[in-house]
Amino acid sequence: MSNQNALGKDRLIWIYTQMARIREFEERVKRTFLEHPGAMRGHTHLADGAEASIVGALATRNATDLAMPTYRCHAQPIVLGTSPRKMMAELYGRKDGLCKGFGGSMHLADPEHHFPGTSAIVGQSIAHAAGAALTAQVKNTGQIVYCFFGDGASKQGAFFETLNMAAVWKLPIVFILENNEYQAYTHVRLEDANAQASDPLSQKAAAFSIPGITVDGTDPLQVYDAVAEAAERARAGLGPSLIESKFYRFSAHGNAITVPPVPTQFPEHEAIGVYGNKAEFRTAKERDPIPRFRAQLLRQNIVTEGELLRIEDSARAEMDDAVHFALASPHPDPEEATNYVYA
Template identity: 40%
Template sequence: MTDEEQLEGLLAMLRIRMFEDRVRTEFAKGGMPGFVHTYSGAEAIAVGVIGALEPADLITSTHRGHGHCLAKGAPLDGIVAELYGRETGLCKGRGGSMHIADFANGMLGANAIVGGGIALAVGGALASQVLGDGRVAVAFFGDGASNEGVFHESLNLASIWSLPVVFVCENNGWAESTPFSYASSVSSIAERGVAYSIPAVSVDGTDLTAVRAAASAAVARARQGNGPSLLECIAPRREGHFVGDPEEYRGREQADQARESDPIDRLAEQLVARGILSAEALNAMRKDWSGQLDRAYEFALAGPWPDPLDVERYVYS
């Protein structure tokens, strides 16, 4: 990554973190309906992988999808309004946090079914192969999803058809309250690639440059018609499973440990040390984004609710 790309990457990660911090604050105040799951700590994965994509490429996401949305270029106003269930939201309030999508930017939906998006991405890659349009599809999913049958079926199918898809496992160590080490037969998800003849690597998911390098290689392989790759990105879950999770299943020590390796601090420190970024510039970035967030919340809260008479709208074309 060039210095400029690293700076851009830092900014993109910072935006996601500040977005999620704000979500936690606003959710606690009440008024934001439902459940939210934050992307905090995994920023380098969305930013690193999506940074390796072209705008027309496709991604499928998870219940923890805000980061993917932002990184893929979804409009901030539409995202926040969606979290509030407003007609002005990206999904006109029909989806919410767990089902947020931005098809105009190739974001084929967050998915509240664990593993639900994996086969969809395989389908995106199938469409690309049949239509010959060169698009690459990326499936984001967690370590928990890699124990779903559809994960295994999808890797096998993508492999035998040599589809242009990249499987990106965001291994945060926890499937809700169940540790990865307990629930998985392997010590690394990347070990599962060999069962499907898919090249697989495991990288530090808090290291933006490492994620980006691995993603670029996988995307290039897909784009050239050489088939799928599996990329495991390890990024410990900094926060609870959902906002408000009392985390009775892990000790404070474990939670603190998960916060030790912060993708944003880590890159910012490097860039400051190398004289590429100043503390002032970093603050200016924060301030600017904070203002944009303020305006997005104003936009969202001023937005109209969907008309109850429209409850059956959008079921069919």
């Protein structure tokens, strides 16, 4: 774990705290699907396994910079300061939700916290990020955009068209390609899936003459270093960079009660369909970013076991409270069903 930018103790603890908060939020969503099927409607996609990558990237952010994730979008707003209570209520489709219960997991938005919104369309964040970055450039706001998208999305036309224009216009964007090894049910490995003609995926940057680098996305400090450099470039008006961050998606592609459970070798995940093979899952779990970073902080005497336990207790209490808040909130009135519909 290198950290050329030598983050101080407070910042390292902040990183661990955000990672723990994300994992606790996602665990509660997962549990809801397992224990109370039907309580959450629509699809949800979890970010367990991605915590180091997301927090390491957003730790480089200035206060007004924007983050634009995919439909796998619970983690980024948690880091930006969005209320987990409102997010959880939104996932439960309740009136006090972030979007009044109308959006659900895949359509979160919180402009007040620099989170313009998401959609279910693979690749949408790439083009939307370019629009937001163009606004920042034209209005000279000094903001940069952290654009997250998947390995699957990096095969889309939107990726190639947007990276071309972003490079030509020197837009202030950091493109963070989240290589979680899967594109829904297709593995990224060339020989298995025959679906991805590029390895590493970061070499796609060369087509646009922008920097491209691959990092270990299970190490928040490696991600931090790479993204800090890319963010500096973007702030200096030198344009976008592409960071491929590699980690493993621990949960199934998505949870939905409308989708029948996928056969799985992991009984604890039966209802949410983890479909990888056992050996692959176990190997990835050994590199789980949260226990690894925890052990690192202890080894380097940055925190004590007691401090870590307090952080973890507080994350658990915060997310339990978010569930209680959500369940206490009413469903929207049926008469409101066509409100906020513009097309």
